[in-house]
Amino acid sequence: xxxxxxxxxAAPETDLRRRGIRVGDLLFKGIAIAAALAATILLGxxxxxxxxxxxxxxxxxxxxxxxxxxxxxxxxQFGALIFIYGTVVTSLIAxxxxxxxxxxxxxxxxxxxxxxxxxxxxxxxxxLAAIPSVVLGLWGILVFGPWVTQHLDxxxxxxxxxxxxxxxxxxxxxxxxxxxxxxxxxxxxPITSAICRELFIRVPKDLTDGAxxxxxxxxxxxxxxxxxxxxxxxxxxxxxxLGRAFGEAIAVNxxxxxxxxxxxxxxxxxxxxGSKVASEYVGATSLQxxxxxxxxxxILMVISLATNVVAQIIVVxxxxxxxxx
Amino acid sequence: xxxxxxxxxxxTAKSNGLRRRxxxxxxxxxLAIGSAxxxxxxxxxxxxxxxxxxxxxLSIDFLTKPRPLYGEKGGIADALIGSALIVGMAMLIAIPxxxxxxxxxxxxxxxKVARALKIVLDVLNGVxxxxxxxxxxxxxxxxxGQSAVYGAFALAILMLPxxxxxxQEILEIVPRSLRDASFALGVTKWRTTWSIVLPAxxxxxxxxxxxxxxxxAGETAPLLFTTSIAANQISLDVHGALPTLxxxxxxxxxxxxxxxxxxxxxxxxxxIGFVLVMNILAKVFAGRKRRQLEGS
Numbered sequence: 001x002x003x004x005x006x007x008x009x010a011a012p013e014t015d016l017r018r019r020g021i022r023v024g025d026l027l028f029k030g031i032a033i034a035a036a037l038a039a040t041i042l043l044g045x046x047x048x049x050x051x052x053x054x055x056x057x058x059x060x061x062x063x064x065x066x067x068x069x070x071x072x073x074x075x076x077q078f079g080a081l082i083f084i085y086g087t088v089v090t091s092l093i094a095x096x097x098x099x100x101x102x103x104x105x106x107x108x109x110x111x112x113x114x115x116x117x118x119x120x121x122x123x124x125x126x127x128l129a130a131i132p133s134v135v136l137g138l139w140g141i142l143v144f145g146p147w148v149t150q151h152l153d154x155x156x157x158x159x160x161x162x163x164x165x166x167x168x169x170x171x172x173x174x175x176x177x178x179x180x181x182x183x184x185x186x187x188x189x190p191i192t193s194a195i196c197r198e199l200f201i202r203v204p205k206d207l208t209d210g211a212x213x214x215x216x217x218x219x220x221x222x223x224x225x226x227x228x229x230x231x232x233x234x235x236x237x238x239x240x241x242l243g244r245a246f247g248e249a250i251a252v253n254x255x256x257x258x259x260x261x262x263x264x265x266x267x268x269x270x271x272x273x274g275s276k277v278a279s280e281y282v283g284a285t286s287l288q289x290x291x292x293x294x295x296x297x298x299i300l301m302v303i304s305l306a307t308n309v310v311a312q313i314i315v316v317x318x319x320x321x322x323x324x325x
Numbered sequence: 326x327x328x329x330x331x332x333x334x335x336x337t338a339k340s341n342g343l344r345r346r347x348x349x350x351x352x353x354x355x356l357a358i359g360s361a362x363x364x365x366x367x368x369x370x371x372x373x374x375x376x377x378x379x380x381x382x383l384s385i386d387f388l389t390k391p392r393p394l395y396g397e398k399g400g401i402a403d404a405l406i407g408s409a410l411i412v413g414m415a416m417l418i419a420i421p422x423x424x425x426x427x428x429x430x431x432x433x434x435x436x437k438v439a440r441a442l443k444i445v446l447d448v449l450n451g452v453x454x455x456x457x458x459x460x461x462x463x464x465x466x467x468x469x470g471q472s473a474v475y476g477a478f479a480l481a482i483l484m485l486p487x488x489x490x491x492x493q494e495i496l497e498i499v500p501r502s503l504r505d506a507s508f509a510l511g512v513t514k515w516r517t518t519w520s521i522v523l524p525a526x527x528x529x530x531x532x533x534x535x536x537x538x539x540x541x542a543g544e545t546a547p548l549l550f551t552t553s554i555a556a557n558q559i560s561l562d563v564h565g566a567l568p569t570l571x572x573x574x575x576x577x578x579x580x581x582x583x584x585x586x587x588x589x590x591x592x593x594x595x596x597i598g599f600v601l602v603m604n605i606l607a608k609v610f611a612g613r614k615r616r617q618l619e620g621s
Contacts, residue, residue, distance in 0.1 A: 028515035029433055035425035036442055043449045046460045053463040104360035112357055121361055128368045130604045132543020134571045135593045138578040139371050186367055217346050219353040247453025250545045254578055274455050278546055297459045308451030312444050
């Protein structure tokens, strides 16, 4: 009898303690799950809210807004084509210039440079990514832009490239498509080259050594083995850089010239989606203009989300294939 | 056998393309070195210009006085305080949530859920800052007006994926044996995570935080819609819009007034000084902590 009482008295305490432990575990797990859920919901909410804000304009203008080449607050004519052109052209020029440079930098860091030199140079390239876009834009508008218009643009026009219509015309002094593209190039080089460097480091040494042992030169081993091995990763790196270029608003706003028309030459001023949205922050003069701005933001979001999702799909597939090996 | 001019198995024969291959090899080497030099040169040119244009305008007054109203001499103290408050609030919001997300990914979630969350975070990281600004504008600013708190929310959204991914990556390299030893002693899971795993990973988490802070401190786009229309005076009222360093640089950079431009250069020098110091600290810290973890 006494022993049972003892047991009965002790049981609630252990039970309580055990339950207390379980409550702590459950609570912590619950909070962690809630945080993870919140992050996921946030992504969906951003997408939903931006569309929700743009909805009046989407209903008003329909899809033809996307290929309408107009932006006139006076006559209330609004369309996105001018800005889509600016966004796509600046980003693609930046992509074409930055991709070979980034790959070359990554190859220099992994294949050519001695270790003692590679580490500080890698740090310098990373620091390039740390420059805030508004600071790069400040340099772009006041120093780099004028240099491009006065020296680089005329120099390009004197080469055979100058015969192309996009390189013709008088370089615009207050910023241009080409200046903005060069600033974007500087912004995406560190992103793309950092990812490429990681990829090249992870290429198994046996593979390149095998190619070298067969008598190929270093470049042939890189082209035939490393590129083949890392190709999907490089594609993803390039797309991530492109996504960044699409979304950049501030530095482009400072350097593209902010002109509401599609210029015939890249040396003239234009405007991009992000830049247009950024410059209207003080408030539009009419309701139509305000909702058109939100429509531009929605288009920008779709373009950059699509780029990022495709990049992520490539990364996932690449990793799955490598795990299988 | 006359059609075979060169015996393909004769290794002493001179390969036809050897000269060309050597040239390609040389060109490749030169281009790779050139690209690296170019990237370094760009950084030094930008930094050099900032120092050259901004240093002369820097002074104690510049850092301690608010912006001028009409032609007086002034500084950027109002924007410095505004930026510090907003970034501080963004850290308070973003860090706990980010660390919890990372803990869920590495300690609780199965591999499939963790991979899915990784993609969610990476896509969230790819949402343009200006779109985040529009989002916060639509959710909070419309109908209530601008406020520094809303600016902090926008920056916190940008910080979240950066800090969460950095934390998750460092949690994954915390050795399994540490957790197992703790479980074997009868310690509960949440206690193990809190007192064993997190302290082991604290260096990596701080590195992620420092890099994220350095990045959002220079973000302009989300602040334009949430806290850009502010008076040029020192204020600690976070419910109103506060002036910030990036918005000041942005507005002044497009001003034709040389005085305002020179204030932009000096402000940019201050901002980039902060950003670079944070990045270098993070780098030094990360290297040491990672070696410790991987060594154990």
